[in-house]
Amino acid sequence: MRTPRLLVAAATVVALAACSGGGAVEGTPGGSGVRDPYFPKAGNGGYDIGHYDLRLDYAPDADAGSGAGHLTGTATITARATRDLSAFDLDLKGLDVEEVTVEGRDARFNRAGQELTVRPAEELNDGETFRYSGEPETITDPDDSEEGWLPTADGAVGLGEPTGSMAWFPGSHHPSDKATYDLAMTVPEGLGVVSNGELRDERTRGGRTTFTWHTAEPMASHVVTVAVGEWETARSTTDDGLPVYTAVDPTQADASRKVLKRIPEIMDWARQNFGPYPFSSTGAIVDRDEDAGYALETQNRPYFPGTPDTVLLVHELAHQWYGNSVSPKTWRDMWLNEGFATYAEWLWEEDHGGDTAQETFEALYDGTYYDDEDANDSIWAFPPADPPDAAHISDSPVYQRGAMVLHKIRETVGDDAFRELLHGWAAAHRHGNADTEDFTAYVERSAPDEDFSEIWADWLRGDGRPDAP
Template sequence: MRIPRLLVTAATALALAACSGGGSVDGTPGGSGVRDPYFPKAGNGGYDIGHYDLTLDYDPDTDAGHLTGTAVITARATEDLSAFDLDLKGLDVEAVEVEGRDARFNRAGQELTVRPADELHDGETFRVTVRYSGEPQTITDPDDSEEGWLPTADGAVGLGEPTGSMAWFPGSHHPSDKATYDLAVTVPEGLGAVSNGELRDERTRDGRTTFTWHTAEPMASHVVTVAVGEWETARSTTDDGLSVYTAVDPTQADASRKVLKRIPEIMEWGQENFGPYPFSATGAIVDRDEDAGYALETQNRPYFPGAPDTVLLVHELAHQWYGNSVSPKTWRDMWLNEGFATYAEWLWEEDHGGDSAQETFDALYDGTYYDDEDANDSIWAFPPADPPDAAHISDSPVYQRGAMVLHKIRRTVGDDAFWDLLSGWAAAHRHGNADTGDFTAYVEKSAPDEDFTGIWEDWLRGDGRPDSP
């Protein structure tokens, strides 16, 4: 995720031609990254992935656990390609095929470079199969949090934001390249494997159980999950027919039962405020509180380490509209995820007997929101639309000051126009990607008679605490 383009010298080109049996090289290697400002090696250039078909077999009975995988990736070339990259950190690659033919490959860091036997042409749809195995890694982020493949007390969980999914399957791991997914996960009998989307099949044979999951709507790889462990599961539907699937570690069952029963209520409230739900399933995964250091908006069913409270559940479910359906174009646009989900918390509290959004805004501005002075000061550390580096994309300004930007817009346009803006934004970029410029343009177009210059300059992009609320 850090080199914007694979540079090929004349000598390298000749060597590659020799490896393929000679002949001219018309195509060029795809880029080993999409030039993300914070994770430049994230994703890959030269193609767009449409579907992942992942077959995984996990044995947790070693220190780190052993994973065997086959990834069948369907993609479309966006330029003539002599080679292309996939993101994969660790694990041993045993074979790669492109369109059913053996392909040459090599590894360099997180880059798996594949050279197909035949060049790929611009617009061509192709299928690449990667067979791999090993002990998947836990990745430490620039902010020192852990993601990737995390061993748990009774299994493991795959968490991907922002770069962790490359620890357990190869792909183009950047939110700008979404795809649909099929996952078949085999684990020892007695354990469960919970993933995104809808459970299509569950079969046990010779002491091992395979769980097959299907996600029909586009999904960014950082919100893909597989959670292996002992689960108490429940399946139901909401009044409007939405599938609800929850998986709870038995140690968290009692503490989680009451809050998870509110999922249908939260989904109804979300649709009233944010528009139609963009997916076919919802739910939650609740693991033990020591199994991960954070909750994550994994698509369809958010992941929680320990039983969540209602406000945290609201936050992660709001992400299904803002962050999962409308995903950021780059990791600089993280505030479009977290500012919206944080403001959803404010709206929920406002609608359910808590502080109004205005009261929350005032407390943040006045420095009385947190008991700790440093925490109050941290809100103004940098503009929400411009974190200083990758270590700060999940810091307080992205969440709280991002939500304050939305409240300033609400005060400017009025409540009726603001609700239209919330649902309209979600609809305009449904299953797509957007950046800060897209959002500011959308707001200005939605309210052409209003002047938002001060909000953009002082609250969204300005340094420090604005002079007045």
């Protein structure tokens, strides 16, 4: 586990709209976690966050040369209480809380794992503040991948799926609680900062530059990112005026140039297949190969460790519709992210001279898709809608067998109706959340004359490889 040598000192302001009048606290605690089946402590009950305002300052260690340094920040969180609260929780991992005040008065608090529980002296109103400091963690997931705050060769990157964002800012870190964001980070002149949304300002004073980013559309915290380093940036637009912003590590610039130029083409193709783009800009971040172990669909501009190929770029951009705009209600519904993005790969290949989706489906079913027999067998390890535990939510069945479910639906309804279904599903839950039951119900409503019971029983929820299709 790579642990960044960073010191954080920050103040967080939480503005909560109370549900009752003034006086002593008579409500109930908000609750730690939303009882996700795989990450039960993720998120928090009793309130809904509407906006984060993150003000961060990063000073790398000039002698380290490995991304180590000093990070300070202030987070202002605007939230709405959904019931009378005597206490509320925030997800914050690996940082020491210095003090908590509520409207200028000291408040009691305690820490338990990733939970910071605040107990104000009076009912929640506005101006709840706490200060914290410590070393942000690189979190090792149940599948042994790393997330959270990752040091890089020339800076650092925050990657959050599924719960890593709690390593560098406090909040309600579950996809069911989306919010808009403003993020401003100050770094030494010569370094750049890339985040989600649109770059609103870049200003240098006294040898330090502040980059201010704004995300106007709701965003789940696991697709929030901030990447600090040396970047070659490019701005352009698609044919219909959508801003495209790319940031590439100089070591990857030559290799990335050709594939990143295809972003407008991919976006046009995706809109035809998935419907209107749900966000106000697009792009990509390309870091060095060794800086992370995976690509991630960070909102507006996916993150890649090393130059992606076209199919991977298609996959992560498709996530902007399926996974980012339509986000899972729980992490059990991960196949609604990855099955759709994987099927987008199949559609792209089909439309651009590669294998048809039917040929890809047959290769997976026949066990000839991968060169490795174990990899082919792994597709049938568990149903895509029911991973056995948190360590398996990103395994092959979630991706490949999830895509196979979609192909079976396409076979049943036909190509035209299937495209309408892709458009309609993205529109029905735009900027919201959905689970597997929502999806199966939507499909059945969209094609009321068809019987999908065998697809749900055998392909979506059944154990092992179904009988020959």
